[in-house]
Amino acid sequence: MRAGKEAEAVAAAESDRAKPTRRRMTSSTGRPRSEEAHQAILDATLALLAEVGFSALTVEGVAQRAGVGKATIYRRWSSKLPLVVEAFGALPGFEDVDAGSLEQDLKETLKKYLEAFNTTALGTVFPSLAGERAHNPELSKMIEPVARARREPFVRIFERARQRGEIADDVDLGLAADLVLGPISVTLFFRGGVLSPRMVDPIVDLALSGISKRN
Amino acid sequence: MRAGKEAEAVAAAESDRAKPTRRRMTSSTGRPRSEEAHQAILDATLALLAEVGFSALTVEGVAQRAGVGKATIYRRWSSKLPLVVEAFGALPGFEDVDAGSLEQDLKETLKKYLEAFNTTALGTVFPSLAGERAHNPELSKMIEPVARARREPFVRIFERARQRGEIADDVDLGLAADLVLGPISVTLFFRGGVLSPRMVDPIVDLALSGISKRN
DNA sequence: GGATTACGATACAGTACGTTCCGTAATCAA
DNA sequence: TTGATTACGGAACGTACTGTATCGTAATCC
Known part of the structure; x- marks a missing residue:
């Protein structure tokens, strides 16, 4: 259900996530970023977006809901805007249906x-x-x-x-x-x-x- | 341009403005409420609503824009919600057009x-x-x-x-x-x-x- | 095992909110 | 004209919440 077709297409437009990712490639040492935390953050963002809307959404709220520290979020996204965009882009897309008529x-x-x-x-x-x-x-x-x-x-x-x-x-x-x-x-x-x-x-x-x- | 047809229809549903109005009728003494301020507040609400949206709109911002004190607003509306509803209802409505076809x-x-x-x-x-x-x-x-x-x-x-x-x-x-x-x-x-x-x-x-x- | 980076938690300063109080202004009744 | 009453704009107050910085701990690589 999750992660529709355009999710990858959107990833290309995410200048924000690209930066820290590139920085990580430079130094492959140290503790790796938790993929669980990443997913939990996106899930929490979507849930809160649905509950309170964009402007009432706060990074602090996302951190609490996801069970992570605020720093963990700011380390990956510079602000709530690219975070919201990525979370929204991960919502399901639609495949073509060709039923004949x-x-x-x-x-x-x-x-x-x-x-x-x-x-x-x-x-x-x-x-x-x-x-x-x-x-x-x-x-x-x-x-x-x-x-x-x-x-x-x-x-x-x-x-x-x-x-x-x-x-x-x-x-x-x-x-x-x-x-x-x-x-x-x-x-x-x-x-x-x-x-x-x-x-x-x-x-x-x-x-x-x-x-x-x-x- | 301003104050369309449904403005009056909406007024009936405004439980909030009715209350202070009724209270005023009890005592007809004292300084009357400024109709200019009332209109300035509604205008400012619409302008700010257009600029920053509903959730970013604050009563303080409306007061500043309208050039009135915050108390003047709270005296008439209990919160920003009925204020916004009244301002929105005052936007122009549409008359019926009967062009024949x-x-x-x-x-x-x-x-x-x-x-x-x-x-x-x-x-x-x-x-x-x-x-x-x-x-x-x-x-x-x-x-x-x-x-x-x-x-x-x-x-x-x-x-x-x-x-x-x-x-x-x-x-x-x-x-x-x-x-x-x-x-x-x-x-x-x-x-x-x-x-x-x-x-x-x-x-x-x-x-x-x-x-x-x-x- | 030392270096490095990420982790969750917390402390901090700054902003901005809604509420409340102030002295002044405008209206009505006597 | 005077006193009572209500509305006015402005300012002060306490609260809540933000983004950032810093803490000790955990996980990974060389």
Whole structure:
């Protein structure tokens, strides 16, 4: 479940973790860093992010929850920002689903989407970080590729559908993805509502066929 | 521009302001509360909400920005929560637009929508509050009617369209509203992007006609 | 076994919060 | 006009919590 596909992709963008890692390579002596502590810190970060949100999250709180000293955290991450970004990037990603038709692809992928939002910290962490972006450009920049990656599977689904001839050539694939994801986003942000897998089929049906009456 | 339609509707739900107001009615003597200070406080709250977000907002900061003492604020609101709710509720609402056709109604209303998001604090305040809802049930409950009111005009547009026979009887009007609002929400939250009025026409066209190729 | 680095725990200084009190200003009643 | 009452902006107070530095201990390499 943990550590989705884009986790590695994100690692490349983590200038912060790279630095201490490189420094360690210079001197291979001394006590090695505990991998358990590393994982415990990331887990605690996600849990607290879900509970109290980004701005109320403190390094001290993470240390307490993870059962480590604060210094252990600051030795690896310069501040809570890169720590949060890495923890968020480690949340599960989404694999491509190719069920043969546009409709089935969308429905299956969306259901996996909602399940992930409901069963992991994603459902609470994502809105919190999204809300923070408006006031924190640095966080916004670091989160951007991770957020974009979560929309990518849908763009690919529509690319395949176009190749199959299921949609017209002039349809904006990005807009199509936004149209399908939209009601989820509205439910999550505008209404703070529950994401039920039952909402998937009506969304896809309506988005594909359109709202207007067909003549 | 300021003080939209739902401002009054919200006032009813403000248990907090009601209390001191009632207490004042008991004794009509003494120096009256400054209406200027009241407005300055609300303005400052909105400005700071847009700049730093909900959790970083402090009553002290509001007092400084508004040029009033902290006591003046605490005399009217018991905490920053009802203060924020009232300030948010005072943001502009949306009037119904009846341009004669579903397509025109949607396009004109959406363009007003985006304009409001871009020219007022709504664009930054709304995501911040939405993100906070997950961790603050009290805020969530108080914001809910205000957030719902912002979707209402679209539901009414679809109701009129159904009466005109422009859409089928079995279309879920709420879902239709979410479908049209969706790409805006995705742009705002998932991508932290800019809301350009030019995105409106493609959204409406695609939502009305559907993504699938028509045969 | 000595050098080196990481570990958890704690102590420290600094910041900023919400609350409370102050003297002053504005309104009403007598 | 005077006294009572309430609101005003400003400032002081105690508290809570932050990031950093430092402690003795533990684990690894040469």
